[in-house]
Amino acid sequence: xxxxxxxxxxxxxxxxxxxxxxxxxxxxxxxxxxxxxxxxxxxxxxxxxxxxxxxxxxxxxxxxxxxxxxxxxxxxxxxxxxxxxxxxxxxxxxxxxxxxxxxxxxxxxxxxxxxxxxxxxxxxxxxxxxxxxxxxxxxxxxxxxxxxxxxxxxxxxxxxx
Amino acid sequence: xxxxxxxxxxxxxxxxxxxxxxxxxxxxxxxxxxxxxxxxxxxxxxxxxxxxxxxxxxxxxxxxxxxxxxxxxxxxxxxxxxxxxxxxxxxxxxxxxxxxxxxxxxxxxxxxxxxxxxxxxxxxxxxxxxxxxxxxxxxxxxxxxxxxxxxxxxxxxxxxx
Amino acid sequence: xxxxxxxxxxxxxxxxxxxxxxxxxxxxxxxxxxxxxxxxxxxxxxxxxxxxxxxxxxxxxxxxxxxxxxxxxxxxxxxxxxxxxxxxxxxxxxxxxxxxxxxxxxxxxxxxxxxxxxxxxxxxxxxxxxxxxxxxxxxxxxxxxxxxxxxxxxxxxxxxx
Amino acid sequence: xxxxxxxxxxxxxxxxxxxxxxxxxxxxxxxxxxxxxxxxxxxxxxxxxxxxxxxxxxxxxxxxxxxxxxxxxxxxxxxxxxxxxxxxxxxxxxxxxxxxxxxxxxxxxxxxxxxxxxxxxxxxxxxxxxxxxxxxxxxxxxxxxxxxxxxxxxxxxxxxx
Amino acid sequence: xxxxxxxxxxxxxxxxxxxxxxxxxxxxxxxxxxxxxxxxxxxxxxxxxxxxxxxxxxxxxxxxxxxxxxxxxxxxxxxxxxxxxxxxxxxxxxxxxxxxxxxxxxxxxxxxxxxxxxxxxxxxxxxxxxxxxxxxxxxxxxxxxxxxxxxxxxxxxxxxx
Amino acid sequence: xxxxxxxxxxxxxxxxxxxxxxxxxxxxxxxxxxxxxxxxxxxxxxxxxxxxxxxxxxxxxxxxxxxxxxxxxxxxxxxxxxxxxxxxxxxxxxxxxxxxxxxxxxxxxxxxxxxxxxxxxxxxxxxxxxxxxxxxxxxxxxxxxxxxxxxxxxxxxxxxx
Numbered sequence: 015x016x017x018x019x020x021x022x023x024x025x026x027x028x029x030x031x032x033x034x035x036x037x038x039x040x041x042x043x044x045x046x047x048x049x050x051x052x053x054x055x056x057x058x059x060x061x062x063x064x065x066x067x068x069x070x071x072x073x074x075x076x077x078x079x080x081x082x083x084x085x086x087x088x089x090x091x092x093x094x095x096x097x098x099x100x101x102x103x104x105x106x107x108x109x110x111x112x113x114x115x116x117x118x119x120x121x122x123x124x125x126x127x128x129x130x131x132x133x134x135x136x137x138x139x140x141x142x143x144x145x146x147x148x149x150x151x152x153x154x155x156x157x158x159x160x161x162x163x164x165x166x167x168x169x170x171x172x173x174x175x
Numbered sequence: 176x177x178x179x180x181x182x183x184x185x186x187x188x189x190x191x192x193x194x195x196x197x198x199x200x201x202x203x204x205x206x207x208x209x210x211x212x213x214x215x216x217x218x219x220x221x222x223x224x225x226x227x228x229x230x231x232x233x234x235x236x237x238x239x240x241x242x243x244x245x246x247x248x249x250x251x252x253x254x255x256x257x258x259x260x261x262x263x264x265x266x267x268x269x270x271x272x273x274x275x276x277x278x279x280x281x282x283x284x285x286x287x288x289x290x291x292x293x294x295x296x297x298x299x300x301x302x303x304x305x306x307x308x309x310x311x312x313x314x315x316x317x318x319x320x321x322x323x324x325x326x327x328x329x330x331x332x333x334x335x336x
Numbered sequence: 337x338x339x340x341x342x343x344x345x346x347x348x349x350x351x352x353x354x355x356x357x358x359x360x361x362x363x364x365x366x367x368x369x370x371x372x373x374x375x376x377x378x379x380x381x382x383x384x385x386x387x388x389x390x391x392x393x394x395x396x397x398x399x400x401x402x403x404x405x406x407x408x409x410x411x412x413x414x415x416x417x418x419x420x421x422x423x424x425x426x427x428x429x430x431x432x433x434x435x436x437x438x439x440x441x442x443x444x445x446x447x448x449x450x451x452x453x454x455x456x457x458x459x460x461x462x463x464x465x466x467x468x469x470x471x472x473x474x475x476x477x478x479x480x481x482x483x484x485x486x487x488x489x490x491x492x493x494x495x496x497x
Numbered sequence: 498x499x500x501x502x503x504x505x506x507x508x509x510x511x512x513x514x515x516x517x518x519x520x521x522x523x524x525x526x527x528x529x530x531x532x533x534x535x536x537x538x539x540x541x542x543x544x545x546x547x548x549x550x551x552x553x554x555x556x557x558x559x560x561x562x563x564x565x566x567x568x569x570x571x572x573x574x575x576x577x578x579x580x581x582x583x584x585x586x587x588x589x590x591x592x593x594x595x596x597x598x599x600x601x602x603x604x605x606x607x608x609x610x611x612x613x614x615x616x617x618x619x620x621x622x623x624x625x626x627x628x629x630x631x632x633x634x635x636x637x638x639x640x641x642x643x644x645x646x647x648x649x650x651x652x653x654x655x656x657x658x
Numbered sequence: 659x660x661x662x663x664x665x666x667x668x669x670x671x672x673x674x675x676x677x678x679x680x681x682x683x684x685x686x687x688x689x690x691x692x693x694x695x696x697x698x699x700x701x702x703x704x705x706x707x708x709x710x711x712x713x714x715x716x717x718x719x720x721x722x723x724x725x726x727x728x729x730x731x732x733x734x735x736x737x738x739x740x741x742x743x744x745x746x747x748x749x750x751x752x753x754x755x756x757x758x759x760x761x762x763x764x765x766x767x768x769x770x771x772x773x774x775x776x777x778x779x780x781x782x783x784x785x786x787x788x789x790x791x792x793x794x795x796x797x798x799x800x801x802x803x804x805x806x807x808x809x810x811x812x813x814x815x816x817x818x819x
Numbered sequence: 820x821x822x823x824x825x826x827x828x829x830x831x832x833x834x835x836x837x838x839x840x841x842x843x844x845x846x847x848x849x850x851x852x853x854x855x856x857x858x859x860x861x862x863x864x865x866x867x868x869x870x871x872x873x874x875x876x877x878x879x880x881x882x883x884x885x886x887x888x889x890x891x892x893x894x895x896x897x898x899x900x901x902x903x904x905x906x907x908x909x910x911x912x913x914x915x916x917x918x919x920x921x922x923x924x925x926x927x928x929x930x931x932x933x934x935x936x937x938x939x940x941x942x943x944x945x946x947x948x949x950x951x952x953x954x955x956x957x958x959x960x961x962x963x964x965x966x967x968x969x970x971x972x973x974x975x976x977x978x979x980x
Binding site: 183187188189190191192193194196245246249250252253254255282283 | 361388392395396399400403404414415416417418419420421440441442
Binding site: 235238242255257258259281 | 666670671672673674675676677679728729732733735736737738765766
């Protein structure tokens with residue numbers, strides 16, 4: 015049975031020692047949804063065609079947060095990310111924005127927390143910029159889709175897309 | 176019709192000028208869920224009874240992030256929070272952890288972003304500490320429940336609980 | 337003769353004690369220029385019409401930096417800014433971008449460092465986004481234009497515009 | 498024709514993927530000027546002979562900022578700098594301080610933003626410490642002088658010195 | 659019997675709610691010692707007479723850290739300090755540097771953590787700058803000397819000086 | 820005679836250039852004591868048996884601070900730590916908590932500042948959580964115990980344990 019790695023022998027929370035782990039190329043892809051009222055979606059979309067401000071601001075926030083995960087998540091290591099890409103897609107039918115964050119690094123540990131944090135802060139920034147017209151916006155389905163590199167191999171999420 | 180306040184007259188993203196807004200007592204309550212496999216829930220619960228480490232670490236991360244929202248969300252103001260409380264409840268039947276974050280401040284603008292960010296980083300920290308045994312953990316239903324203080328009055332979320 | 341306030345009686349660098357200063361509304365306006373080759377100016381302008389990405393990213397960076405001046409400038413106080421506005425104007429004839437940063441606060445000390453830092457980081461971000469095509473971009477004429485509030489009264493820069 | 502690298506195929510602002518770039522030794526040198534009134538220059542110079550406080554504080558601020566460029570400039574990568582040197586020279590004839598910042602790193606991308614940011618924050622700190630006696634101080638001519646390492650080869654600025 | 663205030667009714671770590679506390683003027687004074695070999699003390703003293711660099715760098719580090727206590731100490735509130743003073747005295751007989759940090763604020767909670775952190779980071783910076791010649795430097799006797807303002811009244815340390 | 824490495828030829832404070840230093844595995848161990856009244860020690864111990872909150876919060880603070888040393892200590896390099904472990908032991912007889920922080924890294928410079936900062940912030944967090952019942956808590960004996968890796972070889976502290 016696999017173990018909770020962030021705990022030492024006495025069961026106390028602890029950083030994972032990665033000193034002896036191999037340096038490999040790492041990729042993680044996370045997704046998340048921001049459920050918004052149709053009329054707010056429409057405004058973001060029109061803005062996107064004209065100036066892209068909501069989307070640009072939210073992406074920048076997500077990229078900047080992915081770079082600072084070690085300051086936010088207590089037991090994460092400081093990593094030098096080699097790439098952070100954030101993509102936003104409007105799903106008018108489902109009335110949500112789908113955020114995809116892809117993070118790459120060449121290092122000793124995975125970058126899934128960076129991808130998930132990138133999605134979360136992008137989503138929170140969208141909330142912030144639209145909250146005056148829609149306070150019931152909901153962030154949902156923030157999840158890891160794929161992870162490559164390192165000892166644990168290639169993970170692809172089975173449920174959801 | 177209410178307006179997207181984070182945009183200036185030319186439609187560009189912009190901070191809201193709160194110079195002349197009144198100082199009032201502000202409260203915001205946000206909630207969110209972390210869907211986890213039953214066997215991982217069980218481990219967290221046992222740990223909680225014994226030492227509470229997963230839950231303590233996640234709460235600390237959420238509190239610290241709520242204090243730094245202005246560094247994470249580009250157009251948020253720097254606020255002096257007077258209280259941040261994070262509460263975690265295990266729902267074994269639904270197989271999720273419910274996170275509640277309550278933030279208070281005495282200032283010129285609301286604290287909903289602080290409450291929502293507190294929930295999100297608490298949830299991401301739980302993911303981080305449990306990811307070795309459960310990569311499919313999903314963060315969902317992150318939403319504002321209640322907001323008091325300021326010109327816009329008392330908001331209580333109608334849908335969900 | 338006026339004194340260098342950031343020095344104590346022995347001449348050592350020191351924070352200014354603002355404990356007993358009055359809380360007043362404060363405004364500061366700073367400006368600066370980014371000299372860029374005409375062909376790069378043209379690209380930014382076209383992008384601005386279409387999507388505004390260079391300009392939006394640079395403005396966001398400037399706003400976020402203005403909020404963190406106390407972490408960057410050693411003897412500055414932590415302030416709660418009530419507004420940060422950044423405006424960019426393309427001067428094709430002079431081949432430069434003019435950045436204007438206006439900062440407001442209600443507090444015990446001025447916000448000129450916040451306005452000047454907002455201009456500087458906006459300018460540096462423009463450099464970063466255009467450096468692949470124009471390494472000789474130069475940041476110039478970063479200066480305080482106006483300052484209101486507090487004991488020292490209303491300052492308006494006489495030279496330059 | 499060379500391309501703006503910080504934009505993806507759709508023209509949106511984006512981080513540059515450096516995953517596959519080679520690790521080489523990188524050096525960047527930037528300069529900038531702080532124009533100050535002769536009498537303020539004189540004070541700084543006397544202080545420099547006696548205690549060096551203005552200059553030491555400004556240099557420390559510049560070094561610390563160079564290390565945090567990835568938090569300030571949205572699309573910059575987090576880098577491990579191996580050296581940051583800041584040099585200040587008083588030019589009494591021209592009535593300015595000349596700041597030179599030299600940054601080194603062993604990594605996958607250049608360090609010119611770190612050198613330019615080091616100069617800018619050093620200059621802003623000088624402004625802060627002298628603003629009580631000279632509000633018209635102006636930061637100018639902040640520019641990249643030289644850059645070595647990486648695929649783009651050795652750059653030396655042709656104009657200015 | 660007085661209570662550990664950082665714990666909620668269930669005994670869990672928790673921020674103290676200061677929403678309803680009064681705004682008063684607050685002062686805290688902390689001290690600490692850095693024990694150093696006599697020959698290293700001598701070097702710092704000579705440098706102090708000439709340029710003051712070790713002492714200036716260490717003071718700046720302490721001031722900057724005092725301003726960021728809320729990011730370092732998990733349950734501390736973000737405060738707007740109105741003054742931070744750090745004083746260093748060389749005690750050749752005792753072979754130590756005595757650091758005194760005085761912090762002021764006008765707010766709802768005390769500033770003793772800011773004063774103690776100011777002392778600690780000043781001391782650590784002295785260690786950093788002298789470690790090449792003296793690895794056995796020891797930080798000791800970091801303690802609160804005095805505290806004024808707020809409901810708990812005036813505290814003056816009885817033991818030590 | 821060995822030299823103060825953080826100073827350039829003119830005697831000014833300066834970062835150490837590590838560009839050409841070898842990458843080796845580095846370990847540093849630091850210790851420190853928090854002197855607390857016996858009745859407060861007893862409370863922490865009981866809490867530790869039940870929930871471990873004081874100790875968990877303090878450890879998390881120490882780990883997070885060790886990761887951010889380059890932001891706190893002006894001339895320290897940004898390092899990617901591969902492990903940070905913090906251990907707390909209650910010494911009822913001596914009426915103190917003994918904190919041990921072990922830091923590992925694979926890089927070009929040592930990690931003793933990270934270990935010493937980890938101890939210091941853990942100690943300050945304990946002070947913060949217990950200060951309501953014991954304001955006279957004192958931090959003492961913060962010292963480097965051991966250091967391995969790099970050119971300077973293996974250091975083991977001779978005095979104290």
